[in-house]
Amino acid sequence: MKEEDLMSKKRLTVIGGGQMGRALVGGMVAANVLSPAEICVVEPSAESRLWWQTQHGDIDLVVDSTDPAADSQIVLIAVKPNVVPVVASQKDGMWSGKLVISIAAGVNLSKLADWFGHQRVVRVMPNTPCLVGQGACAYCCGNDVGDEDKQWISAALSAVGLAVEVNDSQMDAVTGLSGSGPAYICLVIEAMADGGVLAGLPRHLAMQLASQTVLGTAKMVQETGRHPGELKDAVASPGGTTIAGLQALENKGLRSAMIAAVEASMKRSQQLDSLSSHKGQGAG
Numbered sequence: 001m002k003e004e005d006l007m008s009k010k011r012l013t014v015i016g017g018g019q020m021g022r023a024l025v026g027g028m029v030a031a032n033v034l035s036p037a038e039i040c041v042v043e044p045s046a047e048s049r050l051w052w053q054t055q056h057g058d059i060d061l062v063v064d065s066t067d068p069a070a071d072s073q074i075v076l077i078a079v080k081p082n083v084v085p086v087v088a089s090q091k092d093g094m095w096s097g098k099l100v101i102s103i104a105a106g107v108n109l110s111k112l113a114d115w116f117g118h119q120r121v122v123r124v125m126p127n128t129p130c131l132v133g134q135g136a137c138a139y140c141c142g143n144d145v146g147d148e149d150k151q152w153i154s155a156a157l158s159a160v161g162l163a164v165e166v167n168d169s170q171m172d173a174v175t176g177l178s179g180s181g182p183a184y185i186c187l188v189i190e191a192m193a194d195g196g197v198l199a200g201l202p203r204h205l206a207m208q209l210a211s212q213t214v215l216g217t218a219k220m221v222q223e224t225g226r227h228p229g230e231l232k233d234a235v236a237s238p239g240g241t242t243i244a245g246l247q248a249l250e251n252k253g254l255r256s257a258m259i260a261a262v263e264a265s266m267k268r269s270q271q272l273d274s275l276s277s278h279k280g281q282g283a284g
């Protein structure tokens with residue numbers, strides 16, 4: 001089946017219209033994965049519904065996932081991890097025959113299968129740059145996810161960035177790296193801009209230069225395929241400015257701080273997994 005045929009026969013219900021639901025829907029609509037008429041968002045918060053009405057007035061918006069308008073073949077669960085079992089147990093039989101996709105951190109495939117009552121479940125760890133078509137998503141599939149489902153998942157996620165299939169056992173590590181990663185990089189951009197301001201640059205100029213430097217460097221790493229260490233060496237002239245900056249970063253432990261951040265986030269994802277072992281419990 002051609003990709004456009006595959007996408008056009010589906011309707012998607014997104015349960016939870018918060019930060020990540022917005023990023024995924026925004027990215028998918030911008031990439032023409034689905035038209036607004038093919039999407040329904042379930043959002044109990046009045047404040048959040050106002051955002052959806054303002055930003056995506058042509059998308060169906062309902063308060064409750066048992067609303068008939070929310071009845072789609074594909075359902076994306078985008079609520080906090082502790083709310084997933086609450087959503088799953090809302091109405092008997094409502095999940096049968098549906099492809100259920102969860103983006104909840106620390107909720108593994110076996111729990112999803114247990115809560116939703118079948119194995120046609122997919123666990124995805126996306127990240128917020130999906131909003132601008134530059135996401136990094138990893139996914140793993142339950143036993144009853146068919147080839148056509150896999151094609152849909154891969155096409156939908158690829159439209160909003162990188163999509164890679166992994167094992168369920170790798171998902172906590174993915175969460176620590178790319179799921180939480182945009183926050184680390186935003187901190188880096190903000191801190192670099194602060195440095196620019198300290199050095200006398202106006203804030204907006206410092207922010208422009210800092211964010212473009214991160215964007216350009218990431219593209220260079222991907223497009224040249226060269227090791228980041230090699231590209232770093234190419235910037236640092238002997239006795240020059242960059243090596244002085246690098247020494248300051250090494251003195252402050254940037255590398256070990258970043259490694260520790262990924263590890264801490266991964267461990268938190270593992271903790272959420274064990275906390276959510278019982279229906280309705282767990283951290284949000």
Ligand SMILES: NC(=O)C1=CN([C@@H]2O[C@H](COP(=O)(O)OP(=O)(O)OC[C@H]3O[C@@H](n4cnc5c(N)ncnc54)[C@H](O)[C@@H]3O)[C@@H](O)[C@H]2O)C=CC1
Pocket residue numbers: 015016017018019020021042043044045048065078079080081083086087103104105125126127128179180
């Ligand atoms: N924010 C991020 O960068 C990422 C988040 N995730 C996962 O995405 C999920 C959502 O996270 P965020 O969007 O950040 O949280 P959020 O708090 O911004 O959004 C959750 C939304 O769910 C709604 N909600 C609460 N109960 C509901 C119910 N019974 N039915 C329907 N909607 C309900 C809330 O009103 C809220 O708008 C979490 O499980 C998180 O682990 C995964 C990857 C990245």
Ligand SMILES: O=C(O)[C@@H]1CCC=N1
Pocket residue numbers: 105175179180
């Ligand atoms: O902070 C969180 O729990 C979610 C999961 C990955 C990114 N944000």
